[in-house]
Amino acid sequence: MAAAVSEEAASRAEEHKLQANAYIKEKKFALAVEYYNKAIDLNPGNHVYYGNRSLAQIRLENYGSAIIDADKCIELNPGYVKAYYRRADANLALNKLKLALLDFRRASKYAPKDPDLRRKLQQCEKAVRVLNFEKALATPKEEIIPEHTKIVLEDIVVEDTHTGCRMTQNEEGKDVVTLEFVLDMIEDFKKGKNLHKRYAYAIILGALEVIRELPNVVHVESPKGGKFTVCGDVHGQFYDFLNIFELNGMPSETNPYLFNGDFVDRGSWSAEIIFTLFALKCLYPSSLHLARGNHETKNMNKLYGFEGEIQAKYTNQMADVFREVFCWLPLGHIINDKAFVVHGGLFASDDVTIADLQSFDRNREPPDEGYMCEMLWSDPQEALGRAPSKRGVALQFGPDITKAFLERNNLELVIRSHEVRDEGYTVEHDGFLVTVFSAPNYCDHMGNKGAFITFSGDDFKMNFTQFSAVEHPDVKPMAYANNYLFGG
Template identity: 85%
Template sequence: MSSSPAGAVVPVTEDAAREAEEHKQRANQYIKEKKFALAVENYDLAIGVNPNNHVYYGNRALAHIRLENYGSAIVDADKCIELNPGYVKAYYRRADANLALNKIKLALLDFRRASKYAPKDPDLRRKLQQCEKAVKVMQFEKALATPQEEVVPAYSKVVLEDMVVEEGFTGSRMAKDAEGKDVVTLDFVLSMIEDFKAGRKLHRRYAYSIILGALEIFKELPNVVRVDVPKGSKFTVCGDVHGQFFDLLNIFELNGMVSEENPYLFNGDFVDRGSWSAEVIFTLFALKCLYPRSLHLARGNHESKNMNKIYGFEGEIQAKYTQQMADVFREVFCWLPLGHIINEKAFVVHGGLFASDDVTIPDLQSFDRNREPPDEGYMCEMLWSDPQEPLGRAPSKRGVAIQFGPDVTKAFLERNNLDLVIRSHEVKDEGYTVEHDGFLVTVFSAPNYCDHMGNKGAFITFSGEDFKMNFTKFSAVEHPDIKPMAYANNYLFGG
């Protein structure tokens, strides 16, 4: 007999073993159908009946990876290896989970361990080589790193005057003000969108004008921005869009374009995974320049250097524009606000709530957000935390920040005289969920996420009159045949 997860020997009858195999077969079928949450549920049942089978943990780790529950995947891989140290897939999956968390050195150790058991596996050898290369690059960059106090921002090196728009340029052109400065107009935005739909790029001068214009606005904002929705007006909150440009346009088709009369808040994770992240971010930044008080943008966990390196945004900007522009975007993302409060009622944040009970809005306004997200603390939790059904708090299934229960949500709202938490950060089958006795809403606006999850997207509209929520669900629309992750780091997503 093998040991149970608690370390004790668990006798398993033949009937129980057969029942566990039936649960596993159903779970495996759900994996094939890309219904990963249902797969996890059935692996849970299999493990509940027979906790001694290492394969169940290894398979559940794969399902957790597909759900981006990297912390849970690592726990399952650990258990699988405890039960069977020679099971190659467990090392492989733990490495993939650590790669997703940008823990490249830990991933490299597991790829090396796996290669001892399967030295001829071509995919494993490729990932091992690419991971070794990535570690060498990290070490080289660390050796060359400039002390923080001497760093010159990349955006300060951009000289628009040196970027001449050629007479023969046929793409969208910005208007100019009386001083000759580029100006974003609605006509330009609409023309730019048509160019993007046709696969055309911005001129780099206009691209930088948009980025730097948005940066000026973000720098003037606090960590948590207060938004007032007047009576008789509506306000729309959208969740993750993740580079799904054509689904973003569908939101505007369904709900109207951003305007002074039709304000929006996009609650983080504009980029990565989808292969039109450049088009999404230029559209949102241009609209921010055009309507600075009517379009609100919050930082998500994917507006960060580590995520952009792994999940495609950096590679996409390098491919479509330049590395310098990718560096500028990285700096601008550090200035994005971290949260919003709507009508002194709703706290809107990408991830969720906190590891301590005494957090107030003034606390969240008090730190410097102009940095890459830390591994712990308020900023990390705002970007990464998730809700859970049980009371209290628990380690995150993602491996970053925490999970928080309904009692934590209610206590935070009472402490800060608020009524509701709205967050994003998680795929939902219907595009949204209402949890924690109605005090917490999750909204996710990327339908058929990564072209395979089959979920709806959703957005929320509020009335300034009574602040009543209305949910609109929508399906994915057709897009050109470019796969998700087309620009992602291929040591994680290349096979």
């Protein structure tokens, strides 16, 4: 039984809730959470505040926190249907389909005529049936023939009528990526053209040939007299991605880049970004560096659009080949033996060394715990120590954890991405940790700036460049996302 509160406290709490609701409508979700927090502090027994805050946490992708809020809302009022709905949405986002289905069924008992709820329930039921069917028919791992080994480029003919960009061939008759081809390909993408299937596979298989030879954590150097650029999430925002090159120059042997994961999903030009990055990796294997993010994974691609986009623009088989290649992407980089760059963050254990991170087989989908999961999913926090993740995956780590990791591994800085930042970047943990995010106006509604980092090759001085979103064709984010999670 919640303790009674004064009329004044209840009234002030309602004012904070109304302000938070207004921020939700304005898509200022972090501010909404802040004002729901104030409402809850004044009146902790009002279930609606937790239910509403759960929605704001979902919009911030803090799915673990959203589930906690929905749990509290249901504890206070078991008949509040929105709480089941929101807990289901959060579990869907974490690909916990069976848990989501339980809540959609519970919600439907309270609101059996809600059309949106009925649709999500039916689609979630279908997804669970498909999942169970796939498990029942699953081939033992040792018997699986990788899809990429079935591609025979010579059997894919480029028709004389093909009007798009064309690769040249070397003396052995092998398709070769050149800078001219990359630039022509980008121009074709701007016109809404797809690659010819032969060239698409040539790029994917060429990138695989390079990245599968790399260690889990790659050591790289910034060029003397030049600069080294680190970019964060670009998430399928192709025109903003190209703007980075407009501002900072195309990648080359004298202008190296590291893209720190989450190339795909969310935005609706993930194919164009990944083909550009993979082609540049083929062209400049030692100067264009790619790290795996939590969205270069099967479950995320199925939910957030990349799988659907490749199936729509190319083929189902190509989506499977991308899934296999993503499993070979390195998980981290060390620049100039000073900066550790990883998509997510640090670890549940106090004694992790770089040697430990080199010791496991990364060619797999990420597990639910352990080093690989933490490298892809962890987030920093202001408080000391560690805490459960607001996302519901991996953990949060404080400044003491960052400093101890750096000291243990004789490093000076952690750079990570993985989270939207209003200004495109933040410097945290007493200057020892930097977050960089390179998708401005994320999903066309967050209003944030993008940023990238450049390091001087002479003194390793760190500089930040901020940039705003540019215009793009009228295709909405999530155009290819799974509709039981995002509607449509």
